[in-house]
Every structure is written in structure tokens, then in C-alpha cells.
Amino acid sequence: MIRIGVAGLGTVGSSTLDLLMNHNARIAARAGADMAVTAVCSRDKSKDRGVDLSGVTWFDDPVALAASDDIDMYIELIGGADGVAKASVEAALSAGKKVITANKAMLAHHGAAMSKMAEQTDGASLHYEAAVAGGIPAIKALREGMTANEVSRVSGILNGTCNYILTEMEETGAAFDGVLADAQRLGYAEADPEADVGGFDAAHKLALLAAIAFGQEVDFDAVEITGIERVAAEDISFAGELGYRIRLLGVAEKTEAGVSQRMRPCLTPKNSPLGKIEGVTNAVMIEGDAIGSTMLIGPGAGGGPTASAVIADVVDAARGNTPPTFGLNSATGLSAPKPAAKGGDHGAFYLRLSLADRPGALAEIATVLGAEGVSIHRMRQYDHQGDSAPVAIVTHETGEANLSRAIDRIAALDVSLAPPVSMRIVSI
Amino acid sequence: MIRIGVAGLGTVGSSTLDLLMNHNARIAARAGADMAVTAVCSRDKSKDRGVDLSGVTWFDDPVALAASDDIDMYIELIGGADGVAKASVEAALSAGKKVITANKAMLAHHGAAMSKMAEQTDGASLHYEAAVAGGIPAIKALREGMTANEVSRVSGILNGTCNYILTEMEETGAAFDGVLADAQRLGYAEADPEADVGGFDAAHKLALLAAIAFGQEVDFDAVEITGIERVAAEDISFAGELGYRIRLLGVAEKTEAGVSQRMRPCLTPKNSPLGKIEGVTNAVMIEGDAIGSTMLIGPGAGGGPTASAVIADVVDAARGNTPPTFGLNSATGLSAPKPAAKGGDHGAFYLRLSLADRPGALAEIATVLGAEGVSIHRMRQYDHQGDSAPVAIVTHETGEANLSRAIDRIAALDVSLAPPVSMRIVSI
Numbered sequence: 001m002i003r004i005g006v007a008g009l010g011t012v013g014s015s016t017l018d019l020l021m022n023h024n025a026r027i028a029a030r031a032g033a034d035m036a037v038t039a040v041c042s043r044d045k046s047k048d049r050g051v052d053l054s055g056v057t058w059f060d061d062p063v064a065l066a067a068s069d070d071i072d073m074y075i076e077l078i079g080g081a082d083g084v085a086k087a088s089v090e091a092a093l094s095a096g097k098k099v100i101t102a103n104k105a106m107l108a109h110h111g112a113a114m115s116k117m118a119e120q121t122d123g124a125s126l127h128y129e130a131a132v133a134g135g136i137p138a139i140k141a142l143r144e145g146m147t148a149n150e151v152s153r154v155s156g157i158l159n160g161t162c163n164y165i166l167t168e169m170e171e172t173g174a175a176f177d178g179v180l181a182d183a184q185r186l187g188y189a190e191a192d193p194e195a196d197v198g199g200f201d202a203a204h205k206l207a208l209l210a211a212i213a214f215g216q217e218v219d220f221d222a223v224e225i226t227g228i229e230r231v232a233a234e235d236i237s238f239a240g241e242l243g244y245r246i247r248l249l250g251v252a253e254k255t256e257a258g259v260s261q262r263m264r265p266c267l268t269p270k271n272s273p274l275g276k277i278e279g280v281t282n283a284v285m286i287e288g289d290a291i292g293s294t295m296l297i298g299p300g301a302g303g304g305p306t307a308s309a310v311i312a313d314v315v316d317a318a319r320g321n322t323p324p325t326f327g328l329n330s331a332t333g334l335s336a337p338k339p340a341a342k343g344g345d346h347g348a349f350y351l352r353l354s355l356a357d358r359p360g361a362l363a364e365i366a367t368v369l370g371a372e373g374v375s376i377h378r379m380r381q382y383d384h385q386g387d388s389a390p391v392a393i394v395t396h397e398t399g400e401a402n403l404s405r406a407i408d409r410i411a412a413l414d415v416s417l418a419p420p421v422s423m424r425i426v427s428i
Numbered sequence: 429m430i431r432i433g434v435a436g437l438g439t440v441g442s443s444t445l446d447l448l449m450n451h452n453a454r455i456a457a458r459a460g461a462d463m464a465v466t467a468v469c470s471r472d473k474s475k476d477r478g479v480d481l482s483g484v485t486w487f488d489d490p491v492a493l494a495a496s497d498d499i500d501m502y503i504e505l506i507g508g509a510d511g512v513a514k515a516s517v518e519a520a521l522s523a524g525k526k527v528i529t530a531n532k533a534m535l536a537h538h539g540a541a542m543s544k545m546a547e548q549t550d551g552a553s554l555h556y557e558a559a560v561a562g563g564i565p566a567i568k569a570l571r572e573g574m575t576a577n578e579v580s581r582v583s584g585i586l587n588g589t590c591n592y593i594l595t596e597m598e599e600t601g602a603a604f605d606g607v608l609a610d611a612q613r614l615g616y617a618e619a620d621p622e623a624d625v626g627g628f629d630a631a632h633k634l635a636l637l638a639a640i641a642f643g644q645e646v647d648f649d650a651v652e653i654t655g656i657e658r659v660a661a662e663d664i665s666f667a668g669e670l671g672y673r674i675r676l677l678g679v680a681e682k683t684e685a686g687v688s689q690r691m692r693p694c695l696t697p698k699n700s701p702l703g704k705i706e707g708v709t710n711a712v713m714i715e716g717d718a719i720g721s722t723m724l725i726g727p728g729a730g731g732g733p734t735a736s737a738v739i740a741d742v743v744d745a746a747r748g749n750t751p752p753t754f755g756l757n758s759a760t761g762l763s764a765p766k767p768a769a770k771g772g773d774h775g776a777f778y779l780r781l782s783l784a785d786r787p788g789a790l791a792e793i794a795t796v797l798g799a800e801g802v803s804i805h806r807m808r809q810y811d812h813q814g815d816s817a818p819v820a821i822v823t824h825e826t827g828e829a830n831l832s833r834a835i836d837r838i839a840a841l842d843v844s845l846a847p848p849v850s851m852r853i854v855s856i
Contacts, residue, residue: 135722145568298722
């Protein structure tokens with residue numbers, strides 16, 4: 001009998017209890033072992049979670065639950081990069097328990113140390129399928145399904161809230177603030193939306209995928225992060241006219257300059273695999289030398305899908321399928337991070353400018369771009385809005401540093417009436 | 429040191445050797461164990477396979493290789509449901525070896541017996557990620573990633589050759605025979621195309637997925653199979669006008685009447701997940717109660733992707749990740765097949781008729797359909813082609829048996845000038 005302790009009984013925790021208690025037999029059969037939830041920890045003991053918790057031991061302290069001799073497996077669903085979530089996971093690993101967590105922030109910041117602890121403590125293991133893309137078995141596919149491959153790129157749409165907002169902005173023409181407010185009302189965005197719309201939640205996930213893909217320690221600090229808050233309705237409309245959609249894309253690549261990790265709103269062709277992903281759906285694309293490319297699409301959040309990922313880990317842990325946390329032994333196999341320098345991207349970019357409505361304005365812009373080695377592939381000037389005329393430019397491939405210099409110079413020109421907006425164009 | 433024997437050195441075998449020999453270090457690191465190809469078996473010893481086989485023992489008999497004390501792991505890439513492939517896998521399992529195979533035909537016919545042998549012999553295990561959808565980790569995702577779920581349906585596009593042919597027919601307007609000949613010239617179809625275009629290859633894969641999804645023994649005989657040979661250019665064109673694409677869809681469902689498994693050309697909305705899959709790409713859709721739905725898309729065949737799946741199994745086997753072959757213990761967990769009766773589908777259908785160009789012809793058809801309880805949702809009559817006028821009908825939801833009776837009666841009418849063609853309309 002495997003005794004399971006669960007800390008954190010919110011949406012995912014409640015769904016996890018539902019599966020483990022109300023659907024125990026089918027999961028035990030898949031695990032080849034009897035299992036039961038024997039202990040839980042949550043602030044609110046009175047809430048109805050749809051399961052009978054009368055025979056279960058309640059803990060007030062997750063760390064005490066995690067270290068308890070009365071459990072074999074610890075499921076951490078508290079959240080937060082530090083604090084009791086981290087303390088409890090460390091306590092459970094130290095005590096040689098199987099740990100299952102959905103906590104992407106914690107692993108993005110402490111995954112390197114925690115993986116060593118998991119692999120160096122007898123009996124311990126660390127599982128986190130639920131931390132990335134909810135119902136999509138992305139960790140398993142990448143860590144166990146792609147072992148033959150030298151992975152060149154892992155990319156995806158990793159935050160359903162952002163993809164929902166961008167999809168809605170495109171469909172309704174509405175501005176970011178209004179769509180966000182609607183999303184909050186519908187439960188698709190948190191009251192404090194910063195972790196989602198700022199790109200941090202998705203960046204945590206990308207850092208975990210990159211660690212597995214490239215066999216290096218998690219390197220969250222190296223992720224270049226831009227949120228979607230500044231994506232304007234006119235960007236979406238101009239992008240649409242040019243044949244693109246705007247998506248918050250995570251792209252981690254291994255290049256000669258090192259590993260780059262970028263989480264940014266990008267323009268992507270409407271018919272590209274990631275451009276077709278709509279609403280709260282997530283997608284993960286894996287590209288490797290043997291496989292070519294494989295994409296996984298599914299629900300990125302929600303109680304059922306995330307709890308499904310938790311249970312997949314429970315069954316793996318019960319069966320003893322405990323590969324190294326990031327695919328390679330964290331002491332002897334994973335390399336130290338080798339990040340590429342930030343700001344060193346190379347490719348085509350979209351640029352939106354607000355130009356003064358006077359002769360020679362466009363010529364000044366073109367001169368600056370030319371001087372910085374940024375060549376224009378397509379350009380559209382739109383109707384005046386008051387004194388200014390919006391201009392949308394698609395560049396040929398160029399260095400991000402060149403573009404940054406050009407943007408700084410353009411921003412300083414009298415003819416530039418608002419800060420230029422730029423986004424990478426990515427065809428994945 | 430894990431000693432590996434490989435039998436069958438065609439395209440997939442050669443790619444597998446390339447990975448195991450030319451990229452050994454990265455695979456061994458992921459496996460956490462040293463490994464080497466120590467023995468092979470193939471008819472042609474002289475062919476250049478891009479690897480140095482000078483230190484490897486050659487066997488003439490795959491069964492002797494499989495049973496040899498000099499290997500720990502046996503990779504079967506010979507193919508064929510019976511004969512030496514089957515004999516060699518049985519020999520290896522009996523000898524307690526890890527067996528990895530890409531042989532969907534063998535497992536579709538003998539998987540029930542082989543899984544018992546694998547699970548009841550000390551040390552033996554049976555892995556077959558490469559048997560289904562090549563580079564897509566579909567077996568792993570379904571067997572290990574969805575363990576929380578009561579799966580209601582597993583479906584997909586499981587044969588790249590058929591999807592390529594149907595995509596080409598749609599894009600060019602050409603007839604089946606010509607597109608098949610082109611596909612054969614380009615290497616996308618075999619010289620003997622029957623296993624692919626007849627739907628059998630894809631049906632083998634569907635039977636394996638259904639066994640895992642529904643926890644029952646493989647039941648290939650229960651698969652209802654229709655190939656794509658009779659899909660006409662005009663069906664594709666009429667379907668297109670109605671908003672559909674034709675795809676060879678595999679659909680396995682668990683209903684109260686039992687498990688249905690169907691591999692048939694179907695009409696699917698152009699914007700549906702499976703309707704969007706083009707060319708040689710494969711896709712697998714898994715629907716379950718916790719997850720909702722998740723889809724995996726990738727290359728379904730080819731040396732690299734298939735060998736990648738073989739290696740994923742090699743690493744799993746090396747790490748001791750050997751869950752039951754079909755997810756549940758084959759002696760105590762899998763149920764006996766509970767097939768739904770064939771011909772018992774229920775849904776909307778597409779119907780193409782060739783009617784005589786004379787008054788009352790349509791009325792006769794409508795009368796028969798009405799008498800059999802088949803109600804018409806949409807109907808289009810096209811320009812005469814000689815004496816006959818093609819008519820395309822989309823029915824409301826109806827029983828397959830009703831439709832079959834109506835078709836039999838229509839075929840017997842004087843006004844019906846060619847055998848009616850019918851296809852299920854599926855929105856997945």
C-alpha cells in the first residue's frame with residue numbers, strides 16, 4: 001500500500017483527490033499497486049471537495065506532512081517558488097520520498113539543487129509533469145520519448161491565459177485591458193494577472209523544457225521575457241493584414257553561441273503549427289535530428305488536466321519509473337548552463353512606428369534603418385490618427401542588436417511620436 | 429554493458445544502427461548505462477549502412493540471434509505478422525530478454541499472447557513505440573501519460589501514405605490511381621500498396637491503441653476496415669464544397685454496446701483538428717474524462733523518426749521502465765475483448781449517387797431514404813455527366829444499418845446507374 005500525502009487542496013488538489021479517492025481502482029490497476037491518500041494539508045478544513053476526507057490525517061504544516069513517516073509519496077500543490085512549498089519538497093526528498101509537484105516557479109528557480117537532492121537520496125525522486133502544459137505529457141515525451149535525439153529547438157504556447165487574450169483580441173478587435181478584464185470575469189485569468197500576462201509563468205515552463213532538451217541545469221535567469229501587456233489592438237490588426245497572428249511564443253534553441261531561451265509575443269504565420277493554436281490551448285513543439293518535429297497540443301491548465309498529469313507521475317513513481325529529473329544525471333550528466341548572450345537574436349522583425357505627418361518623415365526612418373543595417377522587406381503606412389500616421393514594417397533578417405540601435409535612434413527623432421514597438425517574426 | 433542484437437537492417441534498422449553506434453554516448457547517458465550493438469541479422473551482409481559492423485557478430489537466423497546468450501536486448505525490425513519475426517520475438521521473450529519491435533502486424537495479431545509471455549517471463553519485456561505513428565510518442569503518452577483517465581475515444585490519422593494520397597488528390601483534383609503511382613515514384617508508397625491503401629497497416633495501429641485505451645486484449649479482428657481505393661476525385665471535390673476533407677480516420681470508441689474500432693475514409697470538417705493534418709503527417713487524438721482531449725502530431729514513418737521511437741524503448745528498457753505491455757497486467761488486468769457489433773455506427777453520413785437523368789429520379793431516392801428512416805440534411809445535384817447526374821447527400825444522424833438498407837434498395841433501382849458511395853462524417 002502506497003500512502004500518499006497531498007498538500008494544497010485548491011482546484012488541482014481537489015481534482016487530484018477526486019481521482020485518487022473516487023477513481024482509485026482504475027489508477028491502482030495501472031500502477032500495479034494499492035494506494036491511498038492518507039494525509040492532507042490545507043488551510044480550509046471545512047470546504048466540500050467532493051471526497052470523503054474523514055479517514056484522512058490533517059496536517060497544519062506542509063513540512064511536517066512532507067517529512068511524516070506515515071506517507072511514502074508527497075504531492076505538493078501549494079505553489080510559490082519559495083516558502084513552505086520549497087521547504088516541504090526539500091523535507092520530503094531528504095526523507096527519501098517520491099515527490100510530485102505542479103510547481104513550475106519553484107523548479108525554475110531551484111530545480112538544479114532539487115534534482116541533485118532527489119537523485120542523491122535513496123528512495124527519493126522528483127516528478128513534475130503537471131508543472132508544464134497541464135494535460136499535455138510534454139515532460140514525458142521530451143525526457144523519455146526523444147532520448148535518441150539531439151534536440152535543436154523546443155518551443156511552444158505555454159500559457160493559456162495569454163493565448164486566450166491574444167485570440168480574443170484578434171477576434172473582437174478589442175484592446176488588451178478590456179479583454180483581460182473579461183478573462184478575469186470568466187476565470188481564465190487570475191485577479192493578479194502579472195505572472196501570466198507578464199510571461200513569467202510561461203518562462204518558468206520554458207526553462208524546464210530547455211533543461212531537458214539541452215541536457216543542462218535549469219537556467220531561468222537566462223530566459224529573455226517580454227509580456228503581452230504592450231501588444232496593441234493595432235499590432236494584431238496590422239499583423240493580420242500581413243498574414244500573421246501574434247502569439248506569446250516560448251522558443252529555446254541550441255546554437256553555437258549557447259542556449260537561448262526567449263518568451264516573447266511574436267508574429268507567426270496564420271497557417272504555421274503554433275499560429276493555428278487558439279484560445280486556452282497549449283502546444284509544445286520538439287525538433288530533433290532523428291525525429292524531425294513533433295507537436296503536442298492540449299489543455300494547459302484546469303483541475304482535471306493538471307490532476308491527470310499529477311496522477312501520471314503517481315503511477316510512474318509507484319512503478320519505479322524514475323529517470324533523472326531532467327533526463328540526465330544531475331551530478332554527472334547535466335552540463336552547467338551555457339546561455340547565449342541576451343539580445344543576440346537574428347531574424348525578421350515586425351516594427352510599428354507612429355510618425356509625424358510631414359514630408360520626409362519616412363525618409364528619416366528609412367535612413368536610420370539603412371544605416372544600422374536593417375533592410376525593409378515590406379512596409380505599410382496607414383491612415384493618419386490625429387497628427388500621427390502608423391507605419392508597420394517587416395524587416396529582412398537582421399541582428400536584434402542592429403534593430404535595437406535603430407529603434408533607439410528612431411525613438412529620438414522628432415518625427416517619431418510614440419515609442420516604436422517591435423516583435424520577432426517566427427515561423428514555427 | 430547492455431548487449432543489443434538487431435534483426436532486420438532495412439531503412440529503420442540502418443537508422444537504428446546509426447543512432448546506437450554513431451551517437452552511442454548521448455543515448456547511453458540518457459539510459460544511464462553503457463550499451464553496444466553486438467550482433468545483427470540481415471540477408472545482405474555487403475550493403476553499406478553507414479556504420480562500422482566489423483566487430484559485430486552476424487547471424488543468419490533471427491531466431492538464433494534472439495535466443496543467443498550473447499545479447500540482453502533484441503530489436504526486431506524484420507516485419508510480417510508471422511514467420512521468423514514472430515518466432516524470433518517469442519524466442520527472445522522466452523529467454524527473458526527485453527524485446528523492442530516496430531512490428532504492428534505481429535502485435536495486432538499476436539499481442540495478447542505475447543504480452544502474457546513478456547509479463548510472465550523473468551526479465552522479459554515487450555516494447556513497441558515504433559509500431560504506432562513512428563516519431564510520435566503515442567504509446568508512451570497513452571499508456572503512461574493518461575493513466576488517470578477513463579479514455580472514451582482514441583482516434584487519428586495513422587497512415588502517412590494514405591494521408592499523402594488524399595491530400596494530393598484534394599490539391600490536384602487528380603484520381604486515386606495517378607496519385608498512387610506518383611506516391612510510389614516518390615517513395616511515399618510501397619510497390620505493393622495494399623497494406624497501406626487498404627487500411628490494414630493503420631488498422632493494426634488502431635487495434636494496439638484501443639487495447640491500451642480501453643484496457644482490453646488486442647482485438648484486431650473487430651476492426652472494421654475500409655481502404656481509400658474507392659475514394660473518387662469527385663467525392664473529394666463534393667466534400668470540399670460541403671466544407672469537408674476526406675481522411676482515412678481511425679476511431680476507437682468505448683460505448684455501452686462495447687468497443688468499436690473503425691478505420692475508414694471519412695469526411696471531417698476542414699477546420700477540425702484531424703481535418704487539418706496534411707501530407708505524410710500522422711496524428712493521434714486521445715480523449716478522456718480528466719484530460720478532455722490531447723493531440724499528438726508528427727512524422728508517422730521514415731527511418732529517423734521510427735528509429736527514434738526504437739531508441740526511446742531501448743532507453744526505457746535499459747532503465748527498467750517496463751510497465752505492462754498494454755498498460756494493465758495482461759493476465760489479471762486486461763479484460764477480454766468486448767467488441768460492439770460491426771455495422772452499428774450512428775451518425776451523419778455522406779452519400780454519393782449517380783442518378784438517371786429523368787423525372788422522378790430524385791423522388792424515388794428520397795422515398796427510399798425516408799422509408800428507411802434516413803433523413804436528408806443537405807443535398808446537391810450536379811451537372812449531368814452523360815446520362816447520369818451525380819447527387820451528393822449529407823444525412824442527419826442515422827443508424828448505419830438504416831443507411832445500409834437504404835443503399836441496398838437504392839442500388840437496385842433503375843434510376844441508380846452506379847453503386848452508391850457512402851462515408852461517415854466525423855468531427856474530430
